[in-house]
Amino acid sequence: MAELSGASEDQAEDIAAFRAALSKLGEDHRRVLQVLFPRIAALQERGDTDGALALVAKIKAILSDPERRPQ
Template sequence: MSTIQTAPHDAMHDELNEFRRHLRILGPVQRRILSVLMPQLIALEEAGDADGALSIIEEVKSILWEGRRTRH
């Protein structure tokens, strides 16, 4: 396999690892919020609602960043 073919896979793997790291530092309230948002994200994606899905993704990002800022 060439580097070009593996680069997207490596980037996705890195993103998943980063998501998991952030998820481990979240508090219980943030985890509950994410547990509600994730099924909504999947439903929006399946319905083809890209704008709605992007909105949920932005909410998830803000929750993950909040966890990063408040973990100390």
């Protein structure tokens, strides 16, 4: 994984876990994430780390809620 050459071991593990989880998501969830990721990046670029982290927490809650998972 060339893009991980500067990443720490913990970051590499987080990225691998994210990719594994992403591969298990349904198409609807992937579309939602495609919309929200740029918003998270924009919040972070503006220095609104708290806003970005709050959005990440909301996404995590949605994705981990079994009632919202596609059947």
